[in-house]
Amino acid sequence: MSQRAAQVLEAVDAVAGYTTYIDLIRPLIQGKQIVSTAMKKEIDRVSAALDLALAGTSCAVVSSGDPGVYAMAGLVLEMCRERSIAIGGTDNPDNGDQLCIEIVPGIPALCSGASLLGAPLTHDFAAISLSDLLTPWETIEARLEAAASADFVIVIYNPKSRRRADHLTRAQQIIMAHRDPSTPVGIVTGAMRENQRISLTTLEQLHQAEVDMQTTVFVGNSNTFCYDGYMVTPRGYSKKYNINK
């Protein structure tokens, strides 16, 4: 957790979040009002947080990783617009007509996961969620196709959904039409948590990988290699310079 995140948690009156995340920070939020709801109740949670804040009870909405990457920051702002709540930043906290909003950045799963694998993201990459709860599957397929064809490293969020088991296999097929079957693939589940699992495989073996809802999948580009158990996408120094000096 960043220093700023710790400061904000210390300062607020209330904390809203999915139960699992609340449990991870419970020692830090003793005595504060807790708005804890189950997964998929995001709208209720944000709605309650906004109601509290509008009534003068400052409230932190917590999520894992970075709040701006497939997480809660967007929904908070979306709901402010829907409810026509005037908002402003922390640079002008005394403006009584505006709800003061601060988004505290964090380390996203794509960075924590990458650091455990080595350095798969040292070149251009695309982040794609396979969840079709809020996005048409055709859009997801088109993005996989575009990212694969232009040789982006591909970071896959939500590789497994509760409703369908074949999303990752379909993604594998789309990517393999453009990329060598031996392309390195890194799989990280529960990065930096007690259940952390890391494995390296290849694109052609990806359908056999064990993934769940806490898993992030990293598919290398055409230059990605493995060395001593690390997955590395080179920036291109060795082509340009005599690196071996």
Added chain:
Amino acid sequence: MSQRAAQVLEAVDAVAGYTTYIDLIRPLIQGKQIVSTAMKKEIDRVSAALDLALAGTSCAVVSSGDPGVYAMAGLVLEMCRERSIAIGGTDNPDNGDQLCIEIVPGIPALCSGASLLGAPLTHDFAAISLSDLLTPWETIEARLEAAASADFVIVIYNPKSRRRADHLTRAQQIIMAHRDPSTPVGIVTGAMRENQRISLTTLEQLHQAEVDMQTTVFVGNSNTFCYDGYMVTPRGYSKKYNINK
């Protein structure tokens, strides 16, 4: 800086980094050996760090943001391979035959910048560097084209190079062939530093934006909107649910 990054800086004997970054952390590294070099001397710096570590002087290689996103982690691992240095993780630090490597994740510019703009990255996005020092310009154009056509939010790193001024204008042209000229664009320079500058513009005005080598540009997707000065890419809740409850 994360707690782990602070712990590692405390523990090491030496620190290697671009002078600007060394200056930012100088109070934390009093008394340690410093390997400080100018920009574009990355290979010399990593080479010196590896020499120190192989001789038994533990050394941290520092960069800004996250070390795995367009930064130094990849080069460290690349050079280990080029020099055939056996490496291993911190889970087995007593293996004398291996150089022990730890990559400490951080908050990348794409997250710190996004948090200052609002929530532009709440849906699928592509990160593309416009630097053609180590990447052919044709590859960069192909990636811009692919990302634009599949409606990715696009995060542009290195929008301005010392050698060429027209990269960003060319990127604008490519993206505008697929996306509305009024698409919101957020521009963040020096996120979280003293020289921090934030502005919102549109895709059709992007060529007039003031950018430098510390700037990150965020081009919205077809659903991105601005509200009260915040840039937001919705996840799609408002289409799926009655968000206004």
